[in-house]
Amino acid sequence: MVTYIFGHKSPDTDTITSSIVMANLERELGNEDAKAYRLGNINKETEYILNYLDIEAPELIESVEDDAEVILVDHNSPSESAENIENAKITKVVDHHKIAFNTAHPLFARLEPVGSTQTILYKLYKENDVEITKEIASLMLSAIISDTLLLKSPTTTEDDKKALKELAEIAELDYETYGLDMLKAGTDLSDFSIEEILALDAKQIDFKDVKSIVNQVNTASIEDVLEMKDELEKGIEEIIEREGLDLFMLLITDIVNSNSQVLVLGNAADLVEKAYGVKLEDNTALLEGVVSRKKQVVPIMTENA
Structure with missing residues (x-):
């Protein structure tokens, strides 16, 4: 067996x-x-x-x-x-x-x-x-x-x-x-569709009653990934509707400088602002020093939910 x-x-x-x-x-x-x-x-x-x-x-x-x-x-x-x-x-x-x-x-x-x-x-x-x-x-x-x-x-x-x-x-x-x-x-996203990028390392992680998906992609250039921002947002909105989510977080993690740009959509997006003391501008913000979903996202977001 x-x-x-x-x-x-x-x-x-x-x-x-x-x-x-x-x-x-x-x-x-x-x-x-x-x-x-x-x-x-x-x-x-x-x-x-x-x-x-x-x-x-x-x-x-x-x-x-x-x-x-x-x-x-x-x-x-x-x-x-x-x-x-x-x-x-x-x-x-x-x-x-x-x-x-x-x-x-x-x-x-x-x-x-x-x-x-x-x-x-x-x-x-x-x-x-x-x-x-x-x-x-x-x-x-x-x-x-x-x-x-x-x-x-x-x-x-x-x-x-x-x-x-x-x-x-x-x-x-x-x-x-x-x-x-x-x-x-691992940071080369050129061969991936938007759907594939949004599924690469996506995990459903609910923050108390906030049904969420947190996805993380590593990059050597945050700017290169943000060139796809409009397409990424459209794909995220489709996932939110399909899965009935309150929140979708895409962490774009800079492996060189150890920061993450976060792209956030959903009716609970303000939870990110509350948790990190940032202001989302056009659905995005820089989270300085944040590179770990497990240690720097899950506990902080859960605590503030």
Whole structure:
């Protein structure tokens, strides 16, 4: 019986690489049926990594069968998971997000407030005395770089820093040079439609009674993304109407200067002004120093909702 291992929908680098790395760990520990999957298309950053390492992307699925054995990585919220997840048997969860799940039976859960799921997996490899190969180390460090924006994000912990430096030695990589190239590869939006951009890293995150979607795209030039502002706004309005949202936030994050320009629409847009003490002008404002959705958006917006 296959053990399905996957991360969240609209998969990012941490989700894809964690699925691969967790599947490898399971097989090393004796679960020969463990297999990595994905719940969406890979982004350009992840594509860059997989091409660099000559690794195939995990198989795409949308749902799981009743009673399927499942391991969740980089998420634990049913709304971000596979269809029919409520009828699957979740055996393990490895994640760095807040707890959002209930199960009918005991399970292994490893959740830590670190910058990347791969930092936790790094610990699990060490604790179980499983070799971290050059390939696995490269996958791990890529995700840590991605989720912490090269250790610049406020989500970065000392555990992330330690893991990244040790993994770089194993992978024989200059992580700063490799990491910047990797992050820049992920900022190229030229091949994406407006609909694809608005779905790249979109997560439904409700702030109390405010039904919201928060999407984040990384860029080396906020101005380049804002050239598409009219088209982005039209696409956002369609999503708001279709999903019945109160709020849609698009964080356009500058990976070089560590700021985000936010594009906000919806009848609860004033919540952003209240939370950050800014004035939206033509639906947008600069949020200085804001680069982390998890640490600098979710708690602040929830507190002010």
